[in-house]
Amino acid sequence: MSGVSTLPEEPRLATNPSTGDKTARISPVAAGVLAWLVPGLGHFTLGHRARGIAFFVIVCGAAVLGVGLEGNLGTSLTGPPLALLRTLGCMGAGLVYGTLRFVVGFVGSAEAPGYEYGSAFLVSAGLMNYMLVLDAFDIAMGRKK
Amino acid sequence: MSHMILMTVYAAMVSTFFSLLWRRTRRGQIKLFLQMFGSLVGLGLALAWLMYFFPSGPPAPFP
Numbered sequence: 001m002s003g004v005s006t007l008p009e010e011p012r013l014a015t016n017p018s019t020g021d022k023t024a025r026i027s028p029v030a031a032g033v034l035a036w037l038v039p040g041l042g043h044f045t046l047g048h049r050a051r052g053i054a055f056f057v058i059v060c061g062a063a064v065l066g067v068g069l070e071g072n073l074g075t076s077l078t079g080p081p082l083a084l085l086r087t088l089g090c091m092g093a094g095l096v097y098g099t100l101r102f103v104v105g106f107v108g109s110a111e112a113p114g115y116e117y118g119s120a121f122l123v124s125a126g127l128m129n130y131m132l133v134l135d136a137f138d139i140a141m142g143r144k145k
Numbered sequence: 146m147s148h149m150i151l152m153t154v155y156a157a158m159v160s161t162f163f164s165l166l167w168r169r170t171r172r173g174q175i176k177l178f179l180q181m182f183g184s185l186v187g188l189g190l191a192l193a194w195l196m197y198f199f200p201s202g203p204p205a206p207f208p
Contacts, residue, residue: 055166065154128159145169
């Protein structure tokens with residue numbers, strides 16, 4: 001008797017009982033939270049490694065361009081409605097937004113020549129990451145492959 | 146950076162993002178990228194030329 005354990009190897013994927021599709025062993029909420037915190041991390045964790053890295057590069061690249069152009073990061077939560085929407089949009093970038101706002105202290109400069117474009121890049125980074133959150137959630141739920 | 150370059154970079158970024166998000170095959174991704182990129186840049190140029198007839202101020206002097 002060798003005493004070697006013959007426990008079956010835990011499958012990396014679980015079967016969604018409603019669709020029969022294979023899903024990663026991570027809850028959809030966790031996938032969404034990871035996706036929000038770090039762009040592309042949700043997809044990376046779910047096995048879509050190349051796409052996760054690509055999404056990370058795209059979203060962070062947009063944020064970097066926005067910072068370089070000194071766009072408006074969006075810090076107002078009590079101001080006009082459009083300013084609030086901008087802030088909520090920028091906050092979609094998760095830790096990228098948090099780092100820029102609370103660690104670096106970046107807010108942008110209205111006098112900068114690239115201010116409008118920079119603002120567009122920054123809010124687009126956040127909005128794109130919101131879509132990544134939803135996509136990661138759907139993949140973890142088994143609705144998408 | 147000029148407006149044209151920034152517009153092109155933004156169009157490329159958005160087109161790449163959505164082609165990766167909504168398509169799973171390489172062929173589908175390339176096709177969607179070209180469609181979105183062409184639409185964004187083309188529409189931007191079309192709108193820019195449309196605005197040519199509605200200037201906000203006097204025309205810039207020749208350099």
